[in-house]
Amino acid sequence: MQYAEFHSGFIWTSLTTAIAGGFAFGAYLAVVIAYGFPAGRGFYALIQTHGHLQLVGWAGVFIMGISLHFIPRLASFPLPHPERVHYILWLMVPGLLLRAVGGAVLASFEESPLFVPLGWLVGASGLLEAGAIVLYVSLLIGTMRGSGSIGKLPALSAVKPFFGMMAAGWILYACLNLFLLLHMALTGDIAVNSGWNEFAIHAFISLVLLPVAFALSVRLFPLYLALPAPDWPVYGIGYAFLLSVLLQLVPAAPPLAGFAPDVIRLVIALGTLLKGGVILWFVWQLDLLTRRRPLGRHARFLDTGPDRPPTRPGLPDYGEFGRFERPVYAAYTWLVLGAFMELLGGAAILLGYSIPIAADAIRHMYLLGFITHLIFGASVRMLPGFIRRKRVASAALVDATFWLGSAAAVCRVAPLLSPAWLFDRLPASDLLAQTIFAISGTLGWGAVVCLAVNLWQTANAPMKQPSGANWAISIAHSRSGKRPEGGGLS
Numbered sequence: 001m002q003y004a005e006f007h008s009g010f011i012w013t014s015l016t017t018a019i020a021g022g023f024a025f026g027a028y029l030a031v032v033i034a035y036g037f038p039a040g041r042g043f044y045a046l047i048q049t050h051g052h053l054q055l056v057g058w059a060g061v062f063i064m065g066i067s068l069h070f071i072p073r074l075a076s077f078p079l080p081h082p083e084r085v086h087y088i089l090w091l092m093v094p095g096l097l098l099r100a101v102g103g104a105v106l107a108s109f110e111e112s113p114l115f116v117p118l119g120w121l122v123g124a125s126g127l128l129e130a131g132a133i134v135l136y137v138s139l140l141i142g143t144m145r146g147s148g149s150i151g152k153l154p155a156l157s158a159v160k161p162f163f164g165m166m167a168a169g170w171i172l173y174a175c176l177n178l179f180l181l182l183h184m185a186l187t188g189d190i191a192v193n194s195g196w197n198e199f200a201i202h203a204f205i206s207l208v209l210l211p212v213a214f215a216l217s218v219r220l221f222p223l224y225l226a227l228p229a230p231d232w233p234v235y236g237i238g239y240a241f242l243l244s245v246l247l248q249l250v251p252a253a254p255p256l257a258g259f260a261p262d263v264i265r266l267v268i269a270l271g272t273l274l275k276g277g278v279i280l281w282f283v284w285q286l287d288l289l290t291r292r293r294p295l296g297r298h299a300r301f302l303d304t305g306p307d308r309p310p311t312r313p314g315l316p317d318y319g320e321f322g323r324f325e326r327p328v329y330a331a332y333t334w335l336v337l338g339a340f341m342e343l344l345g346g347a348a349i350l351l352g353y354s355i356p357i358a359a360d361a362i363r364h365m366y367l368l369g370f371i372t373h374l375i376f377g378a379s380v381r382m383l384p385g386f387i388r389r390k391r392v393a394s395a396a397l398v399d400a401t402f403w404l405g406s407a408a409a410v411c412r413v414a415p416l417l418s419p420a421w422l423f424d425r426l427p428a429s430d431l432l433a434q435t436i437f438a439i440s441g442t443l444g445w446g447a448v449v450c451l452a453v454n455l456w457q458t459a460n461a462p463m464k465q466p467s468g469a470n471w472a473i474s475i476a477h478s479r480s481g482k483r484p485e486g487g488g489l490s
């Protein structure tokens, strides 16, 4: 059986969309909102364009690339039609481009005769993206089906519910996005219906991004971060998570808005409470932040000798991927914070109280804090291997990505969580909070640029490296300073 090579086009598409579109728009939005600059009706269209580009173009396309490489190997069955992987990008790239350019231009062309054709161009982006998504999901389903008796593959069957949610979530989002854009073009509106847009974003985060992040974490981090192999009911947690998402999502569908609002509010609160609880339980079991459990078996990286210098303390690598664990730990810290906020908010409503936590803050804890930091950490650890390099080009850039990304997330979220009395008591705290919020986008943009430069340099480094133990020894010496650095591991 022949597995297809890694298709790095997904990674470059994701990074380009983030740098030229999603994060750049985010930086502009943050400045305008922070300082209260005048924003017309088109501004809301820009917010939607930012959200869509970040969800689908940055996080979604990145996940597509990784999963098309990873899932066939997990399922022990190659993609049935590897040549179709190219078509996904051929559809997705123009789709994202039309949405980015169309969305931005539409916002400023409201009174122009070009408005109607531009609206239809943005509608066409939905069609192209939907085509790419259907192709992607059908390829993954083909692999899953081909893997035959799933019972023989415990590694896959444990995370199957998460992949099932991911497939359903992609298709649901693609359909909603397409219909919303067509409806916008038909009615000559500048932005898509806000209620349905909220619903689609919520569905994408809860059914695509979170489940796939959980599945990849369960399968990859025991290996990369020397965690004990999962001996807990991953499968059961997957279904509990699905139940919580359905309770939170279904009653929030716009057509149900008018029916029994009190009951709907309570069901959503129950789902929110359950979702927060299930995520916290998942993180506890994963043991990534807590490190309670010893390794289940003897790990080879603990064996040292003349040919096998010690690895980094507690980790199975020699530092050749930089301190990639930092963004991963940061990601899980943000996830815990987001889940805790949901748990608290859900419990408060069920008990008859209301805690004013901005939904936008929780959303960005998950998206900028968790998903984006997970991409920062996992990409520098995984991608060099996928493209046949043994190390990342610069450990310093891994650190820069981590610091800038963390600063961005704190600046984006902290001003929204600060209590009102703080602003009353501290002089000039208003201006401070505004400025912190305003710079968050530029910091996030800088983090992604550092990641892109690092991955680009990694991809352009020569393929051949010192092999086996020699490699480990050269890295260990360069870390201890016994020998001049062999070039690159800054």
Ligand code: HEM
Binding pocket: 023, 026, 027, 029, 030, 033, 047, 048, 049, 050, 051, 052, 054, 055, 058, 059, 197, 201, 360, 364, 367, 368, 371, 372, 408, 409, 412, 440, 441, 442, 443, 444, 445
């Ligand atoms: C530092 C980086 C970021 C900045 C400065 C930023 C800024 C913003 C701003 C100002 C809004 C509008 C909030 C409002 O309506 O009050 C927004 C909305 C949104 N952002 Fe971000 N964001 C960033 C990162 C991200 C990331 C990484 C993602 C996803 C992976 C994301 C997804 C979204 C979504 C889905 C919305 C809602 C869009 C809508 O209402 O249609 N953002 N962001």
